[in-house]
Amino acid sequence: MPISLYNSLSRRTEPFTPLDPQRVTVYLCGPTVYNYVHIGNARGPVVFDVLVRLLRRHYPRVVYARNITDVDDKINAAAQAQGVAIDLITGRFAQAYREDMAGLGIAVPDIEPHATAHIAPIVAMIETLIAGGHAYAAEGHVLFDVGSYPAYGALSGRDTEELIAGARVEVAPYKKNPADFVLWKPSTPELPGWHSPWGIGRPGWHIECSAMSAAHLGETIDIHAGGVDLLFPHHENEIAQSTCAHGGKAFARWWMHNGMLTFDGRKMSKSLGNVLLVHELLQQHPPEALRLRLLSGHYRQPLDWSDGAIAQAVSTLDGWYRVLRDLADVELPAGTLPVPETVEAALCDDLNTPQALAELSQLADQARLEGNARAKAALLGGGALLGLLQQEPEAWFRRGENTVDAARVEDLLLQRRSARAARDFARADAIRDELTALGIVIEDGAQGTRWSVLQR
RNA sequence: GGCCAGGUGGCAGAGUGGUCAUGCAGCGGCCUGCAAAGCCGCGUACGCCGGUUCGAUUCCGACCUUGGCCUCCA
Structure with missing residues (x-):
């Protein structure tokens, strides 16, 4: 049965054909690990987990990568605010992320690349971009030169002039073009930094995904996925970097974007403060119900929580x-x-x-x-x-059974059975009320009486 | 302001130019000691106004309206 997938790049649903049917490649933008993730962050991982399950049925080998961004200014800020080492923050929340994803029944990806483990390929990619005239160093930064890539904006349907006109951010003085974005930025001694031709510094966000994707999946991949909020600028920038660094080769053949999860009718996001953490929801509800809810709407539509x-x-x-x-x-x-x-x-x-x-x-x-x-x-x-x-x-x-005294339940059921056998229904109903008070629901059936723990 | 998605019955949520989504909840009946479950049955849904058509929720246009992106964000 052929698979058809909507491609954000062409804006239409197309029959899916991998570049190499022996090795189908999928990359999903993963989390920046500085806090617990919210349920909106889990939508893509759940949806694309289903996609990968489907692909694995059709192709002998699917290589699925979901990265961990473990170098980022928000991480630095979190570490400073809590007065702990950066790798303590990243280690802790990367682990929490794995646990949250596992809780939602998401299979472990084939590869989970960490940005800090890919500094060398990141630096190499930036050097290639500079050599090719697509990037320039300025005041310790290296910037991608948007003007050097005429196709910039193809994914998001914007043109460079429009971006400049609509720019709502202050433009750094060292930028040639207001739309130019950072590939590398300088670090001070207290910030994480690596040696590079441009001094001690750290990578920008966008280049990480380009470099990790190429390192593990190759220069051209089949599917690149993420939330629609990443479409611009993140994915647009990834395309620019990867295409320019790889001699014009296409970066991702399919771009797939999941819609946003809303809460109170608005996008769930940390900046709006309307978040529900997966970590907590998993304690409060049956995890499988969370997964079902995330799959109950089409992935490209918004979904209200x-x-x-x-x-x-x-x-x-x-x-x-x-x-x-x-x-x-x-x-x-x-x-x-x-x-x-x-x-x-x-x-x-x-x-x-x-x-x-x-x-x-x-x-x-x-x-x-x-x-x-x-x-x-x-x-x-x-x-x-x-x-x-x-x-x-x-x-x-019987989830949550550990809060229930199973022996007592069985004992009460036995008593009720005797009462019913004696046609003492008042007694039997009294016992059922007692069980209800204990949070137990019972059902009489042909094979006897069943009990369940009352829904949370 | 620019770009892009939506507006479907009480709720969730697909889909389609012309008999059916589906689920949850609700109502009636059967069954049951009573419940529960199960079974049978029940709901004149497609934002608004025009247009195309024999026929539009589905196509086209205007309008109203919600949201996303344009800044970190799944």
């Missing part, structure tokens, strides 16, 4: 896991799980995850109705492609 939306996701998962729990004794066929065509077709259509989830609901209905191994495997296989439904149903229903 709210408690109600999370509650809906929890209810949906309740229904699906209920089906799987009822089929707990149905043996799966041997081998890998089949992926239902309907789910795959939805994802092949520019990663239409809402459609894929609708199909998953159909599969759940079928599994409930048919109750056989084939239907169960289809539901699980469809879920697997989306990174959902992979835990034991009992684990889903």
Whole structure:
């Protein structure tokens, strides 16, 4: 089944064809590690995790890189504010990031390059740009010369003159052109710095991604992904740097951008202060519900975050896991799980995850109705492609069980069973009320009574 | 001001020139000691105004409106 993906560069959905089907390359702009990430930051990683899962089904080898930016002025500021070493900050939050992403069911990328481990290729790339007349040194800085690259602005649909006219920032006096951006900047002794032909300094943000992408994936990659807020200037600058440093070779063949997560109707961002940290949400809600919510809208659309939306996701998962729990004794066929065509077709259509989830609901209905191994495997296989439904149903229903005295629950259920057998329904209902007070929900079924921990 | 996306039933959210999204919630019925779950059934949704068309939520134009980018940002 062919994959079609919307390409921000051409502004249309195109059949996806990798440069080398034996090695499909994907790069996602990762976090700057100076704090915990918020749930908006997790949308791209979740969405493109699904993309990579899909690609892996179609191609024997997919190399997926998601970087860690561990040199940045915000990191420096955080370290100074907290009075600790910079690498303490970056180490701590890079680890927190990995944990948060794992919590959301995101597979570990093949490569997780760190900017500070790529200073040599960054410097080399800057030297190449200077040699090619695309960059210049000025007052300890090295700047990219936007005027040297006529195609600048192709991705974001802007032209250089427009950028100058619309510039809202103060222009540094050493810039030839107001749109020129920093490749390298000087460091003072208390700031992180590396030796370079332009003195001790540190790289600018944009050049890191260009250099790391080239170092691990090659000069031309298949897909470069990130949030739409990075489209300009970050991705525009990456294109300029990489194209100019690689003799005009295309940098990324597909550019994919996920829409913003909104909260209170506005983009969730640290500068607006309306953020919800993944770290905390993972404590407050079933992680899988967070993932489901992030996949419940099309990745290019804005998605609003709210408690109600999370509650809906929890209810949906309740229904699906209920089906799987009822089929707990149905043996799966041997081998890998089949992926239902309907789910795959939805994802092949520019990663239409809402459609894929609708199909998953159909599969759940079928599994409930048919109750056989084939239907169960289809539901699980469809879920697997989306990174959902992979835990034991009992684990889903009894999450948070450590706060519950399971032995006491079982004891009460036994008492209730006796009461019901004696047709003492008043007593039985009293016991159920007692269980409800303990946060336990019960269901009488043909096979006996089940219990679940009440939804958080 | 420039560039770019949206406005779909109570909520979430796809999609399409002409019988159906889907989910959550709700309502009625069946089932159940009662619940829950399940099953059956139920909702005159597509911002506004024009245009094209036999027919538009879907195409075109204007308008209103929300948001994103133009500055660090996923």
